[in-house]
Amino acid sequence: MKRLLPILATTVAVVILAAIPWFGSDVLVQFGINTLLLAVLAQGWNIIGGYCGYPSFGNSTFYGLGGYGVGIAMAQWHLPFAIGMCLGAALAVIFAFLLGLPVLRLKGHYFAIATLALAFAMSAIVSNVGIAGQNIGLVLPPLNNDLLFYELSLGLLVVTTLAVFQLTRTRFGFGLIAIRENEEAAAVMGVNTTLYKILAFALSGLFTALAGGIHAYWITFLDPESAFDIGLNVKMMIMAVFGGPGSVLGPVFGAFVLSTVSELLASEVTTVASLFFGVVIVAAVVLMPRGLADLSRRFRAEGWRYLANNIRTYRL
Amino acid sequence: MKALLEVASVTRLFSGVVAVNDVSFSLFRREILGVIGPNGAGKTTLVSLISGTISPTAGDILFESRSITRLSAYRRGRLGIARTFQIMRPFPGLSVLDNVAVGALFGHGGSGRTLANARERAREQLRFVGLGSVLDRRADELGGPARKRLELAKALAMQPKVLLCDEVMAGLNLVEIDEVIDVIRRVRDQGISILVIEHVIKAIKDLSDRLLVLHHGEKIADDKPDAVLSDERVIEAYLGRRRD
Amino acid sequence: MRVGQADEASEPSCRSNEVTAVTLVAQVLLNGVLLGGLYAIMALGLALVWGVLNIVNLAHGAFIMLGGYLAWYLYSYLSIDPFLGLPITAGVMFALGYGVQRGLLNFIVRAPMFNTLLITFGLDVVITYLAQLLFSADFRTINPSYAGNDIMFGPLIVPQVRLLAFAAAIVLTVGMWLFLLKSRLGRAIRATAQNLVAARLYGVEPRHLYATTFGIGIGLAGTAGALYGAVSQINPYIGAALTAKCFAISIIGGLDNPLGVIVGGIVLGVVESFALLYIGATFGDVASFCVLVAVLIVRPSGLLGRTA
Numbered sequence: 034m035k036r037l038l039p040i041l042a043t044t045v046a047v048v049i050l051a052a053i054p055w056f057g058s059d060v061l062v063q064f065g066i067n068t069l070l071l072a073v074l075a076q077g078w079n080i081i082g083g084y085c086g087y088p089s090f091g092n093s094t095f096y097g098l099g100g101y102g103v104g105i106a107m108a109q110w111h112l113p114f115a116i117g118m119c120l121g122a123a124l125a126v127i128f129a130f131l132l133g134l135p136v137l138r139l140k141g142h143y144f145a146i147a148t149l150a151l152a153f154a155m156s157a158i159v160s161n162v163g164i165a166g167q168n169i170g171l172v173l174p175p176l177n178n179d180l181l182f183y184e185l186s187l188g189l190l191v192v193t194t195l196a197v198f199q200l201t202r203t204r205f206g207f208g209l210i211a212i213r214e215n216e217e218a219a220a221v222m223g224v225n226t227t228l229y230k231i232l233a234f235a236l237s238g239l240f241t242a243l244a245g246g247i248h249a250y251w252i253t254f255l256d257p258e259s260a261f262d263i264g265l266n267v268k269m270m271i272m273a274v275f276g277g278p279g280s281v282l283g284p285v286f287g288a289f290v291l292s293t294v295s296e297l298l299a300s301e302v303t304t305v306a307s308l309f310f311g312v313v314i315v316a317a318v319v320l321m322p323r324g325l326a327d328l329s330r331r332f333r334a335e336g337w338r339y340l341a342n343n344i345r346t347y348r349l
Numbered sequence: 350m351k352a353l354l355e356v357a358s359v360t361r362l363f364s365g366v367v368a369v370n371d372v373s374f375s376l377f378r379r380e381i382l383g384v385i386g387p388n389g390a391g392k393t394t395l396v397s398l399i400s401g402t403i404s405p406t407a408g409d410i411l412f413e414s415r416s417i418t419r420l421s422a423y424r425r426g427r428l429g430i431a432r433t434f435q436i437m438r439p440f441p442g443l444s445v446l447d448n449v450a451v452g453a454l455f456g457h458g459g460s461g462r463t464l465a466n467a468r469e470r471a472r473e474q475l476r477f478v479g480l481g482s483v484l485d486r487r488a489d490e491l492g493g494p495a496r497k498r499l500e501l502a503k504a505l506a507m508q509p510k511v512l513l514c515d516e517v518m519a520g521l522n523l524v525e526i527d528e529v530i531d532v533i534r535r536v537r538d539q540g541i542s543i544l545v546i547e548h549v550i551k552a553i554k555d556l557s558d559r560l561l562v563l564h565h566g567e568k569i570a571d572d573k574p575d576a577v578l579s580d581e582r583v584i585e586a587y588l589g590r591r592r593d
Numbered sequence: 594m595r596v597g598q599a600d601e602a603s604e605p606s607c608r609s610n611e612v613t614a615v616t617l618v619a620q621v622l623l624n625g626v627l628l629g630g631l632y633a634i635m636a637l638g639l640a641l642v643w644g645v646l647n648i649v650n651l652a653h654g655a656f657i658m659l660g661g662y663l664a665w666y667l668y669s670y671l672s673i674d675p676f677l678g679l680p681i682t683a684g685v686m687f688a689l690g691y692g693v694q695r696g697l698l699n700f701i702v703r704a705p706m707f708n709t710l711l712i713t714f715g716l717d718v719v720i721t722y723l724a725q726l727l728f729s730a731d732f733r734t735i736n737p738s739y740a741g742n743d744i745m746f747g748p749l750i751v752p753q754v755r756l757l758a759f760a761a762a763i764v765l766t767v768g769m770w771l772f773l774l775k776s777r778l779g780r781a782i783r784a785t786a787q788n789l790v791a792a793r794l795y796g797v798e799p800r801h802l803y804a805t806t807f808g809i810g811i812g813l814a815g816t817a818g819a820l821y822g823a824v825s826q827i828n829p830y831i832g833a834a835l836t837a838k839c840f841a842i843s844i845i846g847g848l849d850n851p852l853g854v855i856v857g858g859i860v861l862g863v864v865e866s867f868a869l870l871y872i873g874a875t876f877g878d879v880a881s882f883c884v885l886v887a888v889l890i891v892r893p894s895g896l897l898g899r900t901a
Contacts, residue, residue, distance in 0.1 A: 088707055135890045146840050147889045150882040157879040204454050211451045214440035223426035223455030311718030318712040319700045347704035
């Protein structure tokens with residue numbers, strides 16, 4: 034019985050979310066699409082950053098590739114959206130395999146920086162590629178159906194989360210966690226660390242690219258700077274970490290909460306919203322470094338002392 | 350009798366320093382081979398060479414008559430070579446049970462196992478080494494001696510054919526040492542060959558079928574324990590030259 | 594943050610009519626080296642804090658930007674020359690850095706590295722938007738009277754401000770290297786990189802030591818900002834791109850040796866100048882990051898670092 038409760042609760046939540054477009058305003062639906070896609074990004078990052086322990090600053094690259102896959106397929110070759118999504122996904126996976134090999138050999142923050150460098154370079158490179166519309170970007174055929182995009186995004190989120198959930202119950206997922214906890218020990222115990230890391234990177238890239246593809250079609254416009262925006266990468270990281278990296282639902286909650294807070298503030302004072310975002314991050318890192326998931330688990334037992342303990346453990 | 354593991358003229362250099370120099374020996378089935386030598390003699394380097402963490406500058410390593418010198422560490426683990434680390438390497442955020450389950454999943458006996466099955470096997474190994482009561486604790490909550498047993502359990506869960514133990518008795522008191530000796534004997538009785546690096550000479554003398562002595566990276570003795578311990582060169586290595 | 598738009602500071606300035614191929618190459622090389630000096634001082638603070646305190650400061654570029662604005666205000670309202678006012682800029686930024694470390698970063702010193710990445714990112718967001726609120730988004734330049742002067746070295750043209758900036762940068766970088774090597778505080782700082790207990794043996798309280806080191810790092814960033822403001826334009830958003838560049842420089846040069854940033858800075862400056870000339874504006878940045886990725890793959894400890 035205890036097993037069924039979370040499954041039931043999650044199903045109910047998904048049904049409610051799916052029903053929102055029929056009850057909410059247009060603005061709410063648009064906010065919903067954005068938030069759902071951000072949640073996909075956070076969850077995708079969770080695979081390489083949360084479970085495997087390699088904090089990737091390069092996921093925005095996959096996002097852009099997904100967007101451009103759809104953009105090129107639809108705007109330049111006049112192919113349907115589904116084909117575009119496949120193209121975007123393929124680009125991302127190929128990229129993950131090609132660049133994953135050299136870059137995943139690096140440890141810790143060197144990996145982070147290498148992926149950061151790649152992310153920077155992508156934007157500049159794509160803005161010089163003709164078929165991608167260079168600096169001007171691409172304009173996609175419009176489709177005025179927010180309901181469709183909303184349900185698509187929700188569907189993608191469900192699929193991604195299910196994938197992560199399934200991951201935790203397989204040998205592969207176990208291996209990723211072992212790599213995160215102690216890579217050398219994992220290797221000696223028989224885990225093919227190189228292969229697993231690249232697979233995690235590619236899987237992470239796949240979902241990220243799909244989200245990028247949906248987003249590109251939704252806003253019908255693509256340009257190198259916004260498609261490969263590194264700020265987006267940092268956003269997905271913060272949402273994943275805020276919610277609880279290495280947990281199944283943590284990143285989703287993190288995305289929902291932070292997106293909502295950001296939106297509420299934006300409706301008040303625009304600049305202050307971003308400012309507040311920064312303050313929230315700073316406060317969260319100090320007070321709840323292990324994310325919402327850990328907070329919700331331990332707060333019941335320890336109360337406010339949980340926050341104080343975190344500071345005490347990590348301060349000088 | 351064919352050797353299970355054969356180390357042939359293996360040499361390893363580290364930026365000009367010779368850590369292991371032209372060492373050759375064999376490990377046979379159901380054998381406990383002790384490896385002793387003063388600090389810095391190259392014992393841990395030797396184990397790292399066999400387990401695949403580092404590769405030799407020269408020489409060859411054969412397992413079940415096939416060369417494994419070019420295989421990466423994880424492949425050797427899957428073939429049946431397991432090791433414990435002198436500086437212990439647990440998976441800190443995982444439970445004790447899951448730490449060992451990794452070995453059951455990915456080691457020699459691991460292909461095709463389900464998670465539940467792996468955890469079951471992990472439970473067995475943990476009870477075997479005497480950690481049955483702390484299955485659900487986080488690995489980083491264990492104390493020193495318990496961690497050493499965890500290292501052992503992790504290696505055993507891999508269903509190895511060869512077990513390389515790097516100073517599993519360091520820092521233990523006499524009672525704990527006797528317990529570890531007992532565990533190692535029972536492991537051997539299951540058909541596993543064991544290479545044991547130790548500093549506690551008395552313990553290893555009774556435990557080993559043969560003793561290997563390393564000094565400055567070279568093998569200076571390889572024989573039955575009594576013969577080795579009365580060998581002039583070995584005594585000299587530990588105590589220095591006699592002044593007559 | 595505009596990526597792909599080459600730094601205005603790296604555009605070649607060759608006006609002579611008789612430009613031979615050799616002269617052109619020499620000019621571009623010279624531009625690259627001058628730029629490199631400036632880059633070196635920008636990255637020095639980041640490399641110091643990273644190498645010693647293991648703090649990866651994503652807000653570093655934002656502090657450079659603040660230094661630039663400070664120098665601009667000192668010049669515009671108090672008529673203090675940006676070069677002469679360097680001590681003031683450095684001092685104020687040092688105090689700021691000390692405060693940030695003692696009052697904020699101190700709390701997560703022992704946390705996983707990733708937390709410092711996040712918290713400094715948050716700091717970057719806060720600083721950038723505060724700057725936007727206070728200073729507006731307009732571009733500003735510090736234009737002392739000698740701003741337009743050029744010095745001629747044979748056929749080569751060197752803008753006076755750039756030469757001054759280069760000189761200041763090199764002096765400061767070498768000075769920092771000597772400070773770390775010879776002075777008691779410098780050695781205590783280096784000891785901290787190894788071992789906190791060892792640092793205590795120098796008789797300096799750890800928290801104070803950490804805060805001082807971070808303060809020095811930020812002071813250097815602020816100084817670099819003042820120099821940057823003199824040779825190029827500043828606005829609240831330049832931080833992110835500058836941070837990225839400083840990372841590249843720190844890694845290329847290696848974190849073990851403070852002089853590494855000079856090597857890294859010059860390598861990057863020269864690569865960018867040539868890329869700008871031969872390939873085009875947008876590829877200046879791409880070229881830098883290609884170098885960075887190449888170094889990371891081939892020699893992760895940097896060109897001057899000790900091999901693992």
